[in-house]
Amino acid sequence: MDSIPSFTDSRVLVVGDIMLDRYWYGDTGRISPEAPVPVVRIGDEERRLGGAANVALNLARIGARTRLIGVIGKDEPGTATRGLLADAGIDDDLVESPDHPTIAKLRIVSRNQQLIRLDFERSFAMDGAFDRTALVARVRAALASTDVVICSDYGKGTLADIADVIQLARAAGVPVLVDPKGRDWQRYAGASLITPNAAEFEAFVGHSAVDDGIEADSWLAEQATHTRRQLDLDALLITRSEKGMNLFAAGGDLHLPTQAREVFDVTGAGDTVIAMVGAGLGAGLSLPDAAAVANLAAGIVVGKLGTATVSPAELRQAARAQRAGDQGVVDEDVLAEWFVQARGRGERIVMTNGCFDLLHPGHIAYLEAARALGDWLVVAVNDDASVARLKGPERPLNDLAHRMQVLRGLASVDWVVPFSEDTPERLICRLLPDVLVKGGDYEVSEIAGAECVINAGGEVRTLDFVPGFSTTAIVDRLRRDDDR
Numbered sequence: 001m002d003s004i005p006s007f008t009d010s011r012v013l014v015v016g017d018i019m020l021d022r023y024w025y026g027d028t029g030r031i032s033p034e035a036p037v038p039v040v041r042i043g044d045e046e047r048r049l050g051g052a053a054n055v056a057l058n059l060a061r062i063g064a065r066t067r068l069i070g071v072i073g074k075d076e077p078g079t080a081t082r083g084l085l086a087d088a089g090i091d092d093d094l095v096e097s098p099d100h101p102t103i104a105k106l107r108i109v110s111r112n113q114q115l116i117r118l119d120f121e122r123s124f125a126m127d128g129a130f131d132r133t134a135l136v137a138r139v140r141a142a143l144a145s146t147d148v149v150i151c152s153d154y155g156k157g158t159l160a161d162i163a164d165v166i167q168l169a170r171a172a173g174v175p176v177l178v179d180p181k182g183r184d185w186q187r188y189a190g191a192s193l194i195t196p197n198a199a200e201f202e203a204f205v206g207h208s209a210v211d212d213g214i215e216a217d218s219w220l221a222e223q224a225t226h227t228r229r230q231l232d233l234d235a236l237l238i239t240r241s242e243k244g245m246n247l248f249a250a251g252g253d254l255h256l257p258t259q260a261r262e263v264f265d266v267t268g269a270g271d272t273v274i275a276m277v278g279a280g281l282g283a284g285l286s287l288p289d290a291a292a293v294a295n296l297a298a299g300i301v302v303g304k305l306g307t308a309t310v311s312p313a314e315l316r317q318a319a320r321a322q323r324a325g326d327q328g329v330v331d332e333d334v335l336a337e338w339f340v341q342a343r344g345r346g347e348r349i350v351m352t353n354g355c356f357d358l359l360h361p362g363h364i365a366y367l368e369a370a371r372a373l374g375d376w377l378v379v380a381v382n383d384d385a386s387v388a389r390l391k392g393p394e395r396p397l398n399d400l401a402h403r404m405q406v407l408r409g410l411a412s413v414d415w416v417v418p419f420s421e422d423t424p425e426r427l428i429c430r431l432l433p434d435v436l437v438k439g440g441d442y443e444v445s446e447i448a449g450a451e452c453v454i455n456a457g458g459e460v461r462t463l464d465f466v467p468g469f470s471t472t473a474i475v476d477r478l479r480r481d482d483d484r
Contacts, residue, residue, distance in 0.1 A: 017157070021050040022046070022047050023046040049085065053084075069139060124160070151177065154181055276310075342376060348373075350433060358398070384396055389422060404418065
């Protein structure tokens with residue numbers, strides 16, 4: 001996965017069990033005289049979208065065009081659900097049950113401790129619970145403007161006719177992804193992808209006698225291949241908690257190690273995974289790349305408390321951190337190839353240059369300001385002979401390898417490339433960054449490479465140095481101290 005795409009053109013239809021999660025918060029300091037239970041004085045209330053609605057919320061938060069089809073009751077929780085969907089920018093196309101309530105879960109929380117959960121629901125799988133024909137008709141009508149269908153099955157009965165949904169989607173050439181529930185997976189036959197967690201997968205195929213190691217991985221691959229053939233699936237994505245994810249597909253298998261640095265809460269992580277895979281496919285990513293995006297997103301949400309979503313900014317930051325290990329010092333041929341790839345992704349490249357002999361606070365502030373002008377910052381560094389010609393035979397104080405090593409360790413710097421000429425004009429004219437930056441009081445016409453960048457449609461900027469800092473001044477001060 002080279003970059004995080006824009007999801008704004010991704011059109012995703014979510015079908016499944018809609019829930020409303022309610023939280024009542026309050027203080028408790030005494031036991032009821034009526035029974036040995038705490039008395040909670042309710043102060044705050046919070047409502048969140050759950051189930052298939054949480055999948056839709058994950059999609060909407062990253063900018064995907066999202067439609068939700070499901071069932072609610074003719075009640076206040078149903079009205080609240082519609083309001084939350086509207087606030088999130090989700091198009092709802094909901095069927096109302098005449099006598100079943102909206103599925104709702106009420107959690108009473110005191111001092112960060114959940115005391116009790118109350119579930120309000122009746123199975124929608126019951127005959128007459130809702131108009132099944134109307135729900136399937138809504139799916140059929142939505143397919144013409146849909147890139148991907150996600151079926152979010154929580155076993156509440158909304159997807160009792162999921163086979164019809166899968167058949168309609170596949171006939172329309174639309175991939176359909178399923179987050180499965182229970183052990184009857186035959187009804188998911190023909191889906192493009194199903195996304196069970198490890199426990200759900202083992203509940204279907206049987207528990208492995210081997211817990212870890214190569215034998216366990218071989219067993220998993222064997223069972224996954226058998227399951228794909230048995231259910232006529234294009235692919236199977238198994239989430240494995242701290243072991244990451246495994247994608248099994250006709251084009252080859254892929255293991256994605258976990259991206260989570262610290263796990264606080266896995267609630268809703270499965271919703272995030274299937275939402276991100278769907279959004280990625282809708283945005284034109286390959287299945288392996290869409291799974292990689294989902295893996296990044298899962299690593300973010302498990303580091304948050306409660307059911308959570310991710311933002312495009314969080315995804316980009318996570319992708320940047322993941323790529324950091326591949327960045328650093330590079331030669332100009334490799335960098336030129338990378339420039340082409342970055343431009344193809346619509347990314348903005350900033351470039352600057354200098355000797356950077358003794359790194360000081362002025363350098364740090366300058367490089368951070370330069371980095372803020374784009375997606376990537378490339379620093380071109382004079383080699384040792386070039387520095388000696390410019391600064392005198394006693395410079396540089398640090399050789400090229402050490403100067404580049406220090407620069408590559410800065411969070412603001414993505415790539416470091418050396419050059420041997422007195423100016424980087426040839427290098428800049430070859431690479432043609434989107435933004436060329438120089439510090440100090442230079443006129444644009446005096447900046448090496450400026451003409452090439454401007455003629456190519458780029459921008460040239462000058463940034464002020466932090467006053468009171470310069471390598472030459474530091475060196476002179478050290479010499480005066482030595483003379484005393």
